[in-house]
Amino acid sequence: MRINLGDKVRDTLTDIEGIAFGRSSYMTGCDHIGIKRSGTGADGKPFDLHWTDEPLVEVITPAAYKPADPERAAEPTGGPSLHSFSR
16 A cells, blocks of 8 residues: 555546545455545535545655544544444
8 A cells, every 4th residue: 555544645637636535445456545625616515535546646745634633533433333233
């Protein structure tokens, strides 16, 4: 993996820039990076994550974003991990 979450990156196909916010790995070996753009769309809503193939992503600034409180970032925020069937 050459892209780390928190890197500032650019999709070389679309020129979309933002923070590498998510990673998705598939059984076929194709990995995608979710890029979180700043700002809002024409409708005033924040942009959704832009997903693209990892080989199309280049790093602009390594480790450009880090959570303000790394200890807090590790806390569960809800979802399936809090359900009894997922333990």
